[in-house]
Amino acid sequence: MKKTKAALLWDLFITFFKIGAFTIGGGLAMLPLIEREISERKKYISKEEIVDAFAVSQSLPGIIAINSGIYIGYRVAGIAGAVVTALGVILPSFIIILIIAILFSTVSGNIYVTKALTGVKAGVAGVIAVTVVRLGKSVVRDIFALVLAVLAFVLTTWLGIGIVFIIAGGALAGFLYYYIMRMKRNDTD
Amino acid sequence: MILIKLFLVFAKIGLIGFGGGYSILTIIQRELTERGWISLQEFSDIAAISQITPGPIAVNAATYVGYRIGGFWGSVAATVGVSVPSFILVILAARFILRFKSSRVVESCMKGIRPVTVAFIASAAIFFALESFINLQAPLYINWGPFVFFAGAVLAAAFTKINIILIVLMAMGAGLLLC
Numbered sequence: 001m002k003k004t005k006a007a008l009l010w011d012l013f014i015t016f017f018k019i020g021a022f023t024i025g026g027g028l029a030m031l032p033l034i035e036r037e038i039s040e041r042k043k044y045i046s047k048e049e050i051v052d053a054f055a056v057s058q059s060l061p062g063i064i065a066i067n068s069g070i071y072i073g074y075r076v077a078g079i080a081g082a083v084v085t086a087l088g089v090i091l092p093s094f095i096i097i098l099i100i101a102i103l104f105s106t107v108s109g110n111i112y113v114t115k116a117l118t119g120v121k122a123g124v125a126g127v128i129a130v131t132v133v134r135l136g137k138s139v140v141r142d143i144f145a146l147v148l149a150v151l152a153f154v155l156t157t158w159l160g161i162g163i164v165f166i167i168a169g170g171a172l173a174g175f176l177y178y179y180i181m182r183m184k185r186n187d188t189d
Numbered sequence: 190m191i192l193i194k195l196f197l198v199f200a201k202i203g204l205i206g207f208g209g210g211y212s213i214l215t216i217i218q219r220e221l222t223e224r225g226w227i228s229l230q231e232f233s234d235i236a237a238i239s240q241i242t243p244g245p246i247a248v249n250a251a252t253y254v255g256y257r258i259g260g261f262w263g264s265v266a267a268t269v270g271v272s273v274p275s276f277i278l279v280i281l282a283a284r285f286i287l288r289f290k291s292s293r294v295v296e297s298c299m300k301g302i303r304p305v306t307v308a309f310i311a312s313a314a315i316f317f318a319l320e321s322f323i324n325l326q327a328p329l330y331i332n333w334g335p336f337v338f339f340a341g342a343v344l345a346a347a348f349t350k351i352n353i354i355l356i357v358l359m360a361m362g363a364g365l366l367l368c
Contacts, residue, residue: 022354024361026239026246028313032346033353052299055306056282061207062275065245070279075287082280086272093244094268097252098261100238112365113241118321119364120241122335123357125317126342132311133347136304145304152308157315164207166309167302174301179294 008077009084015042016069016088021096025124027065030089032131034068044076047138059167065089144177191259192266198224199251199270206247206271213247214239217254226258247271338363 015037023030031054039050053075057067066089073085140146148170155161198220206213214236221227227235239249248268255267289295322335338360345356 018354020244022243022358024241024243024357025317028310028317029357030245031310031313036353048303051303051306052286054310055299055302056279056286058306058309060275060278060282061205062203062278063206063213063245063247063271066248066272066275067279070276071283074280074283079280082276086276089245090248090268090272093242093248094252094264096242096244097238097249098256098264100242101253101256101264104238110237113237115364115368116361117237117241117364118335118368119338119360119362120357121317121321122338122364123342123360125314125321126339126360127346127353127356128310128314128317129343130346132307132314135310136307139303139307145300148301149304149308149311152305153311156309157312162207163309166305170301170305171298172301174298175294178297178300182293182297 005077005080009080011042012073012077012081013084013088016073016085017092020065020089021092024120027063027068028128029120029124030065031068032127034065034072035131035135038072045072047135049075051135051139055167058163148173192262195255195259195263196266196270199255199267200273202247202251203271203274214250217247217250221254227254231257334367335364 019030019033019037023033034053035047035050038044039047045053050072053068053071054064056071057064060067066086069085069089070082073081073083075081077084136149140149152166152170155166156163202213202216202220206216217235218229218232222229222232235250235253238253239246242249248271251267251271252264255264257263259266286295286299290299318339322332322339341363342356342360345351345359346353
């Protein structure tokens with residue numbers, strides 16, 4: 001049974017609203033949840049396409065969670081989809097922060113805030129690590145892809161090379177290896 | 190007018206902010222303290238609140254700053270401003286990719302980009318680990334409390350059906366109780 005457009009948009013909105021409302025630790029912490037909800041559970045798009053969404057989100061300026069939401073929303077339901085996912089991600093933050101801004105004036109240096117942050121970051125690191133393995137399994141399929149991934153990891157983690165440059169490098173490497181190699185192979189056949 | 194100014198400044202931040210929440214926070218700090226809109230002390234409050242509350246860090250910061258400067262409509266102007274460039278750029282990129290996906294050139298480029306993207310996400314895990322249980326000054330010294338939360342989160346996410354949100358909330362609770 002195919003969902004009506006309105007039902008699809010509502011579901012996209014609610015899914016991203018939940019993701020926005022409950023993930024602490026920022027956009028990067030949302031990626032595991034987006035992967036699980038959108039690809040694993042609801043099967044709106046494949047794992048490869050989730051990685052495409054993350055690639056676009058990280059290589060463009062802007063907020064990663066909003067970028068991913070817009071890409072996935074657009075892919076699943078066009079412009080209207082992009083609007084509802086963006087709203088879904090933004091609204092919970094907006095409401096919560098507005099309440100906090102109205103009620104409290106200062107929290108930094110608060111010992112409980114620091115403790116909670118330490119716990120959140122440890123948990124987020126673990127959840128992201130698992131996501132890396134799951135996405136890696138569906139995306140890193142040959143030795144060349146593995147070499148690219150390791151190289152990119154070293155470049156971005158220890159050498160601080162900009163993400164945009166590494167993505168451009170990955171695109172070039174992919175073009176040279178997968179496209180040119182295939183042409184050569186076809187020639188010799 | 191302050192609302193238009195807020196919108197434009199945050200649209201600029203959305204347009205030049207590469208690398209997600211944490212690097213956007215730095216840009217917000219520069220743009221706003223230079224204009225004298227907020228003090229450094231206020232900024233560190235904003236940074237702390239943005240990280241401890243749900244949602245994208247940069248959205249949180251935009252909403253908070255907007256409210257401080259222009260009240261409710263200020264927070265609307267800042268949040269919409271920071272999202273508008275994303276909206277245009279991502280839809281253009283998505284149209285391009287979806288349109289040329291069957292092209293062999295684009296597909297081979299995407300095949301190179303995908304592993305690289307997974308590496309970025311791995312790097313994000315390292316970033317969070319550094320912030321909580323690894324100390325770069327003394328790499329052999331591991332802060333064992335948060336490390337146990339990390340290991341617990343890995344096991345829970347990999348081998349159980351426990352909701353990811355719940356896993357992070359449990360780590361937060363553990364941090365409050367045990368750190």
